[in-house]
Amino acid sequence: MQILIVDDSELMRTIVEQVIVENLKEAAQKVKFFHAANGKDAIDIFGREKIHLIFLDWNMPVLDGVEFVREIRMHGNKVPIVMITSVTDSEKILQAAAAGVNSYVEKPVRGPALWDQIGMFFKNAGF
Amino acid sequence: MLDFEIFSAALRHVFAEFVGLRDLTSEAIKNLPDKYQNITSKIELFGEANGTLWLNISEPGVTLAMQKLQIPQSSEDRMLMDTAGELLNIIVGSAQRNSTVRYEFSLPSAYKGEGYPLRFDEKLARSARRFIFEDFEAILILEQ
Numbered sequence: 001m002q003i004l005i006v007d008d009s010e011l012m013r014t015i016v017e018q019v020i021v022e023n024l025k026e027a028a029q030k031v032k033f034f035h036a037a038n039g040k041d042a043i044d045i046f047g048r049e050k051i052h053l054i055f056l057d058w059n060m061p062v063l064d065g066v067e068f069v070r071e072i073r074m075h076g077n078k079v080p081i082v083m084i085t086s087v088t089d090s091e092k093i094l095q096a097a098a099a100g101v102n103s104y105v106e107k108p109v110r111g112p113a114l115w116d117q118i119g120m121f122f123k124n125a126g127f
Numbered sequence: 128m129l130d131f132e133i134f135s136a137a138l139r140h141v142f143a144e145f146v147g148l149r150d151l152t153s154e155a156i157k158n159l160p161d162k163y164q165n166i167t168s169k170i171e172l173f174g175e176a177n178g179t180l181w182l183n184i185s186e187p188g189v190t191l192a193m194q195k196l197q198i199p200q201s202s203e204d205r206m207l208m209d210t211a212g213e214l215l216n217i218i219v220g221s222a223q224r225n226s227t228v229r230y231e232f233s234l235p236s237a238y239k240g241e242g243y244p245l246r247f248d249e250k251l252a253r254s255a256r257r258f259i260f261e262d263f264e265a266i267l268i269l270e271q
Contacts, residue, residue, distance in 0.1 A: 008234065009213040010206060014198055059216070059234055086220025089229065106224075107217045108145030110196070 001125055002049055004034045006042040006068065007057035007084070013037075015110050016055050016084065020122075023115045027127050039063030043071060051079055053121055058085035058096065066099045073100035080121055084109070129176045129228055131254035131269045137222035138182075138258065138267050145217060147195045148260055156255040156266065163245055164188070164264065168211040168237040170219050174230035178271030181245065182215040188263030189214075208237035218267075 003020070005013045013035050021028040034049060036042035040063040045051070058065040069081055083096050086107040093104055105117045135153070142148045164185040172178045189207050192214065193200065201207075212235030219232045247253060247270055255268040 009209055009216070011193075011196065011198060011210050011213045015196060018197060059232070061234060086217045086223075088220050088224040089231070092231075107220060108141050110145060 001030055001052045001127075002032045002034065004036065004042060004045055004049075004051045004054045006036045006039065006054065006060070006065065008037045008060040009057070010037075012057065012084070012107075016114070019111060019114045020118075023119065024122060024127055030127075037061075039065060039068030039071070042068055046072060052125065054079055054081045055118070056081055056083050056085075056101075058083060058087045058092075066096055066101075069096070069099040069101055082118055082121065084114075129172065129178050129230065129269060129271055130226065131256075133222045133225050134180060134218060134269060135256050135267060136225070137218045138265070141214060141218050141221055142192075142258075142260075145196075146192045146214070148192065150258040150260050153256050153258045156257050159245075159247075159253065159255055159268070160266075161244065162242045163266070165241050166207060166211045166237065166239050167245060168208070168215040168235050170215050170235050171233040172219065172230045172271075173232070175228045176230060176271060178230075178269055180215065180219060181268040181270070182211065182218070182265060183245070183268070184211060184265040185263045186239070188260065188265060191262060204239050208239055211235075212237040 005016050007013045017033050034045050036045055038060045056065045080102045082103045083101045084105045088106050163183045166186055166189055167183045169181050189210050193210055216235045251270045253270045258265045
């Protein structure tokens with residue numbers, strides 16, 4: 001399984017990867033992580049790697065999270081996308097859903113609370 | 128006008144629930160200090176009201192937050208400033224949920240340096256609160 005974590009904050013990319021590795025335990029060896037700090041770099045990685053799951057921030061420089069989602073959904077790709085963001089405005093959340101985000105997780109979140117919200121994507125993938 | 132107390136409450140929430148640090152006490156500040164702690168992050172707020180939110184915090188405070196978040200220690204300033212910026216980003220987002228004034232916000236920026244002054248717009252009003260934790264202090268400032 002190949003996972004793409006997109007966030008301009010290295011802190012958040014590290015936290016998301018840590019939570020996944022800690023919860024998958026030995027099975028984490030079957031996961032390869034890719035990191036991107038903005039939507040444009042994420043599109044570059046997405047174009048050359050087979051990505052199975054994306055964790056995505058909204059507010060990022062160059063190309064933001066929703067623009068990234070629109071770009072890849074425009075080409076018909078159905079990869080699951082989990083948005084992990086500090087944006088809590090309800091109208092903005094609806095915009096993200098309309099763009100094609102599958103799940104929305106509000107910061108601050110980490111540890112067990114984060115796993116509670118993202119664990120199902122790994123169960124669905126057979127972990 | 129943005130309600131400063133919503134941002135103060137959000138800071139407490141984020142430090143307690145996300146980082147795992149609770150402030151011992153806090154106090155409203157009328158006169159801002161001449162010199163500040165050495166790390167500052169800043170976010171612009173815009174929408175029904177505009178403003179700038181600043182988080183000024185000591186390096187040991189950010190380092191302790193990174194330890195609590197189990198982030199590998201790094202001597203690089205980049206990670207310290209990334210952490211300070213992301214903490215403020217989460218504070219602003221957390222406050223957005225409770226604000227009756229709708230706003231959006233910029234990406235955070237962060238600075239590190241010793242004994243520098245923060246430059247404010249003298250035409251704007253400022254609200255500030257100092258949060259005292261066991262091993263460090265942080266100051267939250269809203270300019271609008």
